[in-house]
Amino acid sequence: MNLAVAATVFAVVFPAELPDKTALASLILGSRYRPAYVFAGVAAAFAVHAALAVTAGGLLSLLPHRALEITVAVLFAAGAVLLLCDRRGRGEDHVHLHSRSHGFWRVVGTSFGVIMVAEFGDLTQIVTATLAARYHDPVSVGIGAMLGLWAVAALAIAGGQGLLKLIPITWITRAAAAVMLALAVISLVAALA
Secondary structure (H helix, E strand, C coil): CCHHHHHHHHHHHHHHHCCCHHHHHHHHHHHHCCHHHHHHHHHHHHHHHHHHHHHHHHHHHHCCHHHHHHHHHHHHHHHHHHHHHHHCCCCCCCCCHHHCCCCHHHHHHHHHHHHHHHHCCCHHHHHHHHHHHHHCCHHHHHHHHHHHHHHHHHHHHHHHHHHHHHCCHHHHHHHHHHHHHHHHHHHHHHHHC
16 A cells, blocks of 8 residues: 555545535534444445445446436435425424434434435545546556545544534424525526536
């Protein structure tokens, strides 16, 4: 493994992922569920994506973009609806994470699924594939990309927990649903353009 290559990839992937939809998804998940559970699912999904990007190299850019964007739009819209429906009638202003009944595998599975879908065809996945093709060092590129993605996820999840201390979960849920609906519209417009 080449540490210089891994550090270069980390330095490229980390800032590219910060403003990304998967960071937002991690923040939202981290505000709703136990952080360790969310991180386990998110980290697993990012590991799969890094492996796919490194393995596929530059071929990921050949995936049908339109179908991918439509799928992402539908899933974001469904996520927004589920967020809004899940909170109705509970009357909870703040979440007490240690009393939540969401089990480890359910949260890991949800987190894994959300990130798997959101990250497909993403800029950082394409960048990782390009870097793998350039450096011909899949292990170093994969580790650098995975660590960059994990660092952003950890920051977002920690931010989600801090957010709960300041803002009622109802507000966070509504804001998250609005953002997901906006992302659904953006993805649909990108698919139709």
